[in-house]
Amino acid sequence: KAGVTQTPRYLIKTRGQQVTLSCSPISGHRSVSWYQQTPGQGLQFLFEYFSETQRNKGNFPGRFSGRQFSNSRSEMNVSTLELGDSALYLCASSLDTQTDTQYFGPGTRLTVL
């Protein structure tokens, strides 16, 4: 099976702009979670989508949003970018059965100038 893919892999934006990141889960996986990874804050949970519905949300401002499509692909959007949004954004997919193993994508490295 193909693994989790994320596009783009690298992105450079300026403050105030918005950005959309994409995640394609492993075929058959219905749950997609998004994480922000920074050297100072580690791995932080952004949100999880399951069957096109946001099932849970971390402690991030409303500038961070997401959605999931019927094919389980997910997008994450960040509006009004700030310098502090520079990070590696990882998505992970899982079947969402009692196995619940999450498989991570390679991440999108976002740099905000």
Next chain:
Amino acid sequence: GENVEQHPSTLSVQEGDSAVIKCTYSDSASNYFPWYKQELGKRPQLIIDIRSNVGEKKDQRIAVTLNKTAKHFSLHITETQPEDSAVYFCAATQRGYYSSASKIIFGSGTRLSIRP
């Protein structure tokens, strides 16, 4: 709020020795505890996980123990090898079949270095 504390933040061990990383969680409803390994420049990968209905789980050189009463769990790596060098993250969450999953909380990570 929910919190997962992980110690130590850095760990250096001689090749062949054992390494132990410890995590403490605050949410007593947590029932699933995965451990991830992230090599430099790569994505996190699940190496082992444990559910709250068991106290220990082993997979070759890796083992995880869970103490529900004390709300802590530990990763044990025996006979360490150079390829074990990486950052290790613990996590805690509440998972269940068709449940409204709680947010997953990660520890801050442990950078493990294996000295030759």
